[in-house]
Amino acid sequence: MDSAIRLRGLHKRYGDTVAVADLDLDIEAGEFFSMLGPSGSGKTTVLRCIAGFEQPTRGSVALFGTDVTALAPFARPVNTVFQDYALFPHLSVIANVEYGLRVAGVGRRERRARAEEALGQVRLAGFEDRRPHELSGGQRQRVALARAIVLRPQALLLDEPLGALDLKLREQMQVELKELQRELGITFVFVTHDQDEALTLSDRVAVFDAGEVVQLGTPRDVYDHPRNRFIASFVGSSTLLEPQVSAALGLGSQAMAVRPERVTLDAPGGVPGTIAEVIYTGPEHRIVVDLDGLGARITALEPNTGAQNSRSRGDRVTVSVEPAAAAPLEAEPDAA
């Protein structure tokens, strides 16, 4: 079967700047696929090439087996949820949702019924006659979603849709997005710079850096086995271990990344060190240890068990890491 979205040699240049470099990517039908990366990493450009807002400099975009590279946005079977929602300010909520159906020539009664159904799916029934400026950010977000799904696209493209929402609302919308995707059973392509969001929601994540996909895999792959320094530091937090530190910890002779929650303190056979910092974050303590004689620091997490903080600055501890818990990093081509 054909992939839902197939990119081949996708290349986009703006003047002298390469935004996307010869990208090959397959996104499967029904998949929740995230494109994760810092701003300027090319992820949004890829999304805009899929939607048709940008014409690639070279390369092709195929949707469900059909090459759409030369097609205008209105001729593509995908819909977009924009970062700033892009609701039509002069139209009511229901008219915004009906817009695509009206353009497609769907009759008034069916239009209304489908728009109301879509508003129900995003839990925004009862707001039909409001204007966008009368809604909160979260409500506008829902209208933008309803407006896109009402057309029953084969794939939904979401450009940092939760970026403008506050944390609480964002977490709630994450759950709802996931549920909506399951319910609709269509492909979601989700662009975000928030690694938490990408890990929480996705079936697969593509990590972008400087116009390239630097790692592609399940959230677990990407989190547990970051391939290089960039991914290890961008996705979640981790301590980067230089080769001599890896060796001292008995992990091999290669640069490695280790997640703080996989670092154990005071287990037998550990490397000695001094606690440099104890940071209380609520659910856990973040403990930074200066390793003796290595000139390196490592961070460990210990859950907040409710007992009075047992560790403090200056305490002597030993540090150990399970070999399976450390991810070997690829040598940096520019590190030499």
Added chain:
Amino acid sequence: MTTRSVSAFLAPRRRLQLAGLLTPPVLWLGLVYVVALAALLVTAFWTVDELTGQVQIEWTTENVVEVLTGALYRTVTLRTLGIAILVTVIDIIVAVPVAFFMAKIARPRMRHLLVIAVLAPLWASYLVKVYAWRALLSSEGLIEWAVSPFGLDTPGYGIVGVVLTLSYLWLPYVIMPIYAGFDRVPDRLLEASADLGAKGWTTLVAVVLPMIRPAIIAGSIFAFSLSLGDYITTGIVGGTTQMLGNLVYTNVGAANNLPLAAAISLIPIGIILLYLAAVRRTGALRSL
């Protein structure tokens, strides 16, 4: 008192600050607009001594009744209104594509050049521009030269000349607000419309035009009201055509009947007030 102590004195006294800020302009506006308009209104109800030609403070509704019922005034009012409407429509038709190109298609460099090009004629004297049109429209003018190969003639001096000249004169005032209006339509909305299946034309009709309607109306207020009060252009390129402004001018000058002139000038004021009242609801007045 030093500057510092004046500031310290004023800082907690918001009302005094506002009063200091607004008193001079309010006085000026009050004198120039309100008092002058009121004087005009009052003058319309006075009379002129037929012998001496002196204005007399003798109350009468004769002038106003004459202006409202006289056939001459009705004809000239309708003609003036027709010219103003035509000029407004022509300017909008020309301005919308130009403004769209400026705001949405032109690159920044081109956009700046176009803004300068649109505004540059405003630096030239009104009279120079109208006389330039007089030359263009003359029987040996550029228009005659350009259209004669097609068996056509220059429209010459008359209503057509007036409409063409006024359309030219007020075009910048129509382009600028519409340009600003287009500029306020985010590109994202055009993308969203295309994303939802709309082709360019549908997007224009369903999204762009409704959003820039206030801007178009704002532009129309300029073209319409400036045309309504004009008399110099008519005098120079209008041939024998008369607009309301010409009647006012004649009565102030040659006929020496200030009260009648005041009464006539109430007509365009009334029309403009009606027009403003009609467009008030559209939000256009916030786009000026």
